[in-house]
Amino acid sequence: MAGRFFLKALLDTCTFLWLVRGDEALTARAREVITDSANEIYLSPVSAWEIGVKYSLGKLSLPTEPSIFVPRETRRHRLHSWPLQEAAALVASGLPQHHKDPFDRLLIGQALVDGLTLLTPDPLIKPYAVTILW
Numbered sequence: 001m002a003g004r005f006f007l008k009a010l011l012d013t014c015t016f017l018w019l020v021r022g023d024e025a026l027t028a029r030a031r032e033v034i035t036d037s038a039n040e041i042y043l044s045p046v047s048a049w050e051i052g053v054k055y056s057l058g059k060l061s062l063p064t065e066p067s068i069f070v071p072r073e074t075r076r077h078r079l080h081s082w083p084l085q086e087a088a089a090l091v092a093s094g095l096p097q098h099h100k101d102p103f104d105r106l107l108i109g110q111a112l113v114d115g116l117t118l119l120t121p122d123p124l125i126k127p128y129a130v131t132i133l134w
Contacts, residue, residue, distance in 0.1 A: 006038050006039060006040075007033060007036075007038075007039040007040070007117055007133075008039070008040045008042070008115070008116050008117065009033060009034075009039060009040070009041050009042065009116060009117040009118070009119050009133065010042045010043075010044060010082055010107060010110060010111050010114075010116040010117070010118050010119065011034075011041065011042065011043050011044075011047065011079070011119050012047075012104070012107060012118060012119060012120035012121075012122060012125075013046075013047040013050045013051060013103060013107075014120070014121070014122075015030060015119045015120060015121070016043055016047055016073075016079075017051075017060075019031070019034060019077060020073045020076075020077070025121070027121075027134055029133070029134065030119050030133065030134055033119065033133060034077070034119070040080060041077075041078075041079050041080065041119075042079065042080050042081065042082035042116065043070075043074055043079045043080070043081060043082070044081075044082050044084060044106070044107055044110055045081065045083070045084055046084055046103055046106040046107055046110070047070075047103070047107070048066065048070045049103070050103040051066050051069070051070055052066040052067075052070075082110060082114065082116070084106065084110060085110075085113060085114070087113045088106065088109035088110040088112070088113040088114065089106065089109060090109075091109040091112055091113050092105040092106045092108060092109030092110075093105075093109075095108060095109070095128065096127070096128075098124060098127040098128065099122075099124040099125060099127075099128075101124075104120075104122060104124070104125060107120075108125060108128050108130050111130045111131070112128070112129065112130050116131075117131045117132070117133050118130050118131065118132050118133070119132075119133055119134065120132055120134060121134050
């Protein structure tokens with residue numbers, strides 16, 4: 001298929017939430033990548049954990065509990081789960097301290113170790129040697 005580009009991409013947690021909510025913060029380019037059936041789009045258990053933590057602290061409002069919300073929306077948007085490997089956690093722990101958020105650091109580790117493109121608007125991730133699309 002000339003002109004088609006196959007991509008394996010990992011969603012940042014905010015990207016997942018914007019997708020689910022139909023938020024205009026999700027760029028047309030990111031939406032196109034996510035909805036293109038030629039691409040494989042993944043959600044990390046790290047994002048599920050982040051959503052659960054923020055929900056339990058009252059920092060994130062959801063229509064239902066994360067244990068229902070995340071799997072339902074993952075299925076609805078035809079996303080796949082990308083496992084967190086020990087190597088990614090170790091890489092994340094050794095990253096320079098440009099970004100201190102442990103959730104984002106783990107997502108960066110996954111993207112680096114597993115060769116994934118990270119779909120994120122987060123400017124603090126740019127200093128890392130990870131492929132970003134936004």
